[in-house]
Amino acid sequence: MAKETIFFKNPPKIITTATLAGNKEKQGPISEFIDEFMEDDKFGEKTFEKGETKMLSHVIGKVIENSGLSLGDIDALIAGDLLNQIISSSFAARNYSFPYIGVYSACSTMSESMLVGALLTSEKYMDNIICATGSHFSTAERQFRYPLELGCTRPPQSQWTVTGAGACLISNREFAQIEFPKIVAGTFGKVIDYGVTDVNNMGAAMAPACADTIVTHLKNTGKSETDYNLIVTGDLGVLGSRIVKDLVWEKGYDINAIHVDCGEMIFNIAEEEYQGGSGAGCSAVVFNSFFYKKLLEKKYNKILFLATGALLSSVSSAQGESVPCISHAVELEI
Amino acid sequence: MAKETIFFKNPPKIITTATLAGNKEKQGPISEFIDEFMEDDKFGEKTFEKGETKMLSHVIGKVIENSGLSLGDIDALIAGDLLNQIISSSFAARNYSFPYIGVYSACSTMSESMLVGALLTSEKYMDNIICATGSHFSTAERQFRYPLELGCTRPPQSQWTVTGAGACLISNREFAQIEFPKIVAGTFGKVIDYGVTDVNNMGAAMAPACADTIVTHLKNTGKSETDYNLIVTGDLGVLGSRIVKDLVWEKGYDINAIHVDCGEMIFNIAEEEYQGGSGAGCSAVVFNSFFYKKLLEKKYNKILFLATGALLSSVSSAQGESVPCISHAVELEI
Numbered sequence: 001m002a003k004e005t006i007f008f009k010n011p012p013k014i015i016t017t018a019t020l021a022g023n024k025e026k027q028g029p030i031s032e033f034i035d036e037f038m039e040d041d042k043f044g045e046k047t048f049e050k051g052e053t054k055m056l057s058h059v060i061g062k063v064i065e066n067s068g069l070s071l072g073d074i075d076a077l078i079a080g081d082l083l084n085q086i087i088s089s090s091f092a093a094r095n096y097s098f099p100y101i102g103v104y105s106a107c108s109t110m111s112e113s114m115l116v117g118a119l120l121t122s123e124k125y126m127d128n129i130i131c132a133t134g135s136h137f138s139t140a141e142r143q144f145r146y147p148l149e150l151g152c153t154r155p156p157q158s159q160w161t162v163t164g165a166g167a168c169l170i171s172n173r174e175f176a177q178i179e180f181p182k183i184v185a186g187t188f189g190k191v192i193d194y195g196v197t198d199v200n201n202m203g204a205a206m207a208p209a210c211a212d213t214i215v216t217h218l219k220n221t222g223k224s225e226t227d228y229n230l231i232v233t234g235d236l237g238v239l240g241s242r243i244v245k246d247l248v249w250e251k252g253y254d255i256n257a258i259h260v261d262c263g264e265m266i267f268n269i270a271e272e273e274y275q276g277g278s279g280a281g282c283s284a285v286v287f288n289s290f291f292y293k294k295l296l297e298k299k300y301n302k303i304l305f306l307a308t309g310a311l312l313s314s315v316s317s318a319q320g321e322s323v324p325c326i327s328h329a330v331e332l333e334i
Numbered sequence: 335m336a337k338e339t340i341f342f343k344n345p346p347k348i349i350t351t352a353t354l355a356g357n358k359e360k361q362g363p364i365s366e367f368i369d370e371f372m373e374d375d376k377f378g379e380k381t382f383e384k385g386e387t388k389m390l391s392h393v394i395g396k397v398i399e400n401s402g403l404s405l406g407d408i409d410a411l412i413a414g415d416l417l418n419q420i421i422s423s424s425f426a427a428r429n430y431s432f433p434y435i436g437v438y439s440a441c442s443t444m445s446e447s448m449l450v451g452a453l454l455t456s457e458k459y460m461d462n463i464i465c466a467t468g469s470h471f472s473t474a475e476r477q478f479r480y481p482l483e484l485g486c487t488r489p490p491q492s493q494w495t496v497t498g499a500g501a502c503l504i505s506n507r508e509f510a511q512i513e514f515p516k517i518v519a520g521t522f523g524k525v526i527d528y529g530v531t532d533v534n535n536m537g538a539a540m541a542p543a544c545a546d547t548i549v550t551h552l553k554n555t556g557k558s559e560t561d562y563n564l565i566v567t568g569d570l571g572v573l574g575s576r577i578v579k580d581l582v583w584e585k586g587y588d589i590n591a592i593h594v595d596c597g598e599m600i601f602n603i604a605e606e607e608y609q610g611g612s613g614a615g616c617s618a619v620v621f622n623s624f625f626y627k628k629l630l631e632k633k634y635n636k637i638l639f640l641a642t643g644a645l646l647s648s649v650s651s652a653q654g655e656s657v658p659c660i661s662h663a664v665e666l667e668i
Contacts (some may be wrong), residue, residue, distance in 0.1 A: 090645035099522035186434035
């Protein structure tokens, strides 16, 4: 039988995180947990893209600072983002002198990078690894949809790309005094495509991939949904979250009481946000701020974190393709 | 000290490969080692992008067929490519029901995927993994440079993107009768940028990153350059290959007699190819055809394989950025 789920032999720890977000995110319900906010949407740079690079570079720097480690202690950076050729990550990595492992699974990049980081540290091939990702409303909007200047009307099934970046430091060091959340297991997702062609309806497109990974992970670990305090999805939004609960329920699991979605948490969903937040930065910011802190406080002891990604490009959509999706699962415990 | 180089505890084997290329590659010096060629540049599809997806999907299918394994034995696909949001890989992965790990380091994707694959199989977290990448002249040209219909003149420092795809199957299974090349060690590269802004001069941009990884790998393994039969780089081309030899020589290593470049090998460099081949498919095709077969025959016993990647996008170049580059090294032995 194929080995879809990984059980880390020496579960590595997340010893610190760093988060940065924009002004809109500052108005949201979980803003008190986010470390820093930008005054300026371009973060002092000339373009939104350069601003996004600086955001990533900033949280990478912060996570090193928070950890008390020196630059020379960092073995690698694992990062990716939504921009073509993941330039935000690659250009951010240029500012640092440690190895760089570029990954991409759209908005599921945070959980993918955490699994690769856990792989490297669990077996002590490396000791300290930074995982980072982010997104920016203005870069995503003009790359995937329309020029910002057009001021296009957004349909009600749409989501609002989070302007934010998050990073965490995964380590296999031993600590006598402090307990940290550990990455104990994970499941790499499959690419699932139910034929959604509406590029504004990412929640509906991503829900089947997310449901598949949840069910696969529960089956392979022999766990019940009630073994987790929470099952946290990345950016399914309001509609996508309803669909994932239904799809998982059809397979015999009831996650209604324990499912939360980062996309539903980051904004006060009032008007233009419609289905909530999206983007690689959505789960990166919410996981590395709110959930990491709640795990540290032991408010939660066990969560399953599934960032969710839509693997389209503007070219694939223009050529009439539907939207294949993926979701990677990370099991955390303290 | 940072752990930049990985020594696999249970070196996994490459048990089979598959390669596919276009008509221009068929005229090249190593064509007899390439498994299959396409008659039609779109591989029967309506667009070049869909053709590229089909090429990747095809070599993934072939490598499974060659291995004698069933679909259910494959634990994961690790893939990436040059198209925005690595759509060729993601859409190819949609055709298969195993987990998918998307990676990106431009034309260094082949060696990055092999290192991640070796990590997963060395510790038996997974048993059989497919690594794949590819590129297409026509999709790369219109995405990174100019519309094909313009018929732009190419400058003499330019390279020709390889139309081709390659895949290999990494496994930790034991074989009593047959010996296979093993992945014994590897070094993830750093992002290095010497300030080259000419997007037609990828060889010069990539050479410093490649030289850095070669020197780092030799230092960390305590090996001398003469411990290898060959040091094989990805797609530096004629000019880049000269530069890498100079840069490595400045650090006290002489690789003049043992360095070869896949970009210099794949085409008869006559006129329009100028510096030779490039693209993620260049090293993917040449490594998985010529070098894999020469390793199997024990013509070579030990090679260091470094695919080389330029991490630019059309947006970063339009915004005046230079070209950050990376190269990941894989040490193979039989």
